[in-house]
Amino acid sequence: MTPTPPVSELTTHLGFWLRMVSNHVSHAFAARLADKGVTVAEWSLMRALYDREPTPPSRLADAMGLTRGAVTKLADRLIGKALLARRPSEADGRAQTLALTAAGVALVPELAALADRNDAAFFDLLTAEERQTLRDLLMRMVERGRMTTPPLD
Amino acid sequence: MTPTPPVSELTTHLGFWLRMVSNHVSHAFAARLADKGVTVAEWSLMRALYDREPTPPSRLADAMGLTRGAVTKLADRLIGKALLARRPSEADGRAQTLALTAAGVALVPELAALADRNDAAFFDLLTAEERQTLRDLLMRMVERGRMTTPPLD
DNA sequence: TCGAGATAGTTTCCTTGTCAATTAAAGGAG
DNA sequence: CTCCTTTAATTGACAAGGAAACTATCTCGA
DSSP: OOOOOOOOOGGGOHHHHHHHHHHHHHHHHHHHHHHTTOOHHHHHHHHHHTTSOOBOHHHHHHHHTOOHHHHHHHHHHHHHTTSEEEEEOSSOTTOEEEEEOHHHHHHHHHHHHHHHHHHHHHHTTSOHHHHHHHHHHHHHHHHHTTOOOOOOO | OOOOOOOOOGGGOHHHHHHHHHHHHHHHHHHHHHHTTOOHHHHHHHHHHTTSOOBOHHHHHHHHTOOHHHHHHHHHHHHHTTSEEEEEOSSOTTOEEEEEOHHHHHHHHHHHHHHHHHHHHHHTTSOHHHHHHHHHHHHHHHHHTTOOOOOOO
């Protein structure tokens, strides 16, 4: 009967708490978006395209940290909802471009308001000063760890 | 040609930065675990069962914030890898119990070491003081927002 | 004690992502 | 110019979780 070696608790890891809070925030946001018939990934793509020129899927994939296959399917879903349009590129016969439809453009501000409210609902749990500290710490980590996603522009 | 109404940048949301960092940490951890042939969810279940009595899937589902269906399938996968065993409960004819196999028990400390290293690799980007501040802020949010998962014991 | 309802797990279907294979079009070396 | 290689996007197979239907068992009230 060999005793089990000691193993550190999950709660000792900062990553554990980070994931717990992040998951709660994201999940709550997903629930709000669901009322509008949109998922978080769909919102993310729509926001990326808002007030931008038609953009090829490959650029969006890079910017969003998804594979091209994922963007293809995401785009298919949004096209099915008439929020997005796909058109062949004029310059390059292989390429496509994605752009929001008028309905898509119109929806983005609504969704953005939901995003604002969701963020507020959670981070109002902290004081203004605490929020600023949290923001600084997270941005410091992103910077020092080079956790960047290529920007669209 | 109506101009697009102003929409707040994603980067204004603390949730955005939280998710970015959390995703990086989790993804890097997943990559480390993959070398051992285990996923993050699998590790999570194994850790929950380590040095504990055989436990019913329902308790694990509650503790891990998963549905019972998800635990069933997770367990199936781990059983396929001979890291977990499922046995009918003696007390209740409906119930099952899950417990790590000897191989599973032996693997946990290895995986825990990976978890420790991964957490360190990321959060060493901060000073000890910054880490403590981050931990305090996250735990404060969990507390104030009641973002709890039922503990196993 | 027996029938109704609650409970434990599993299974099925759906969603959404990755990875690998595939198709089509560019682009460059000879 | 003609291959050969690279690049863009899509497609198909698979992974992993949620929701709800389903099965088996338990429990309690009359």
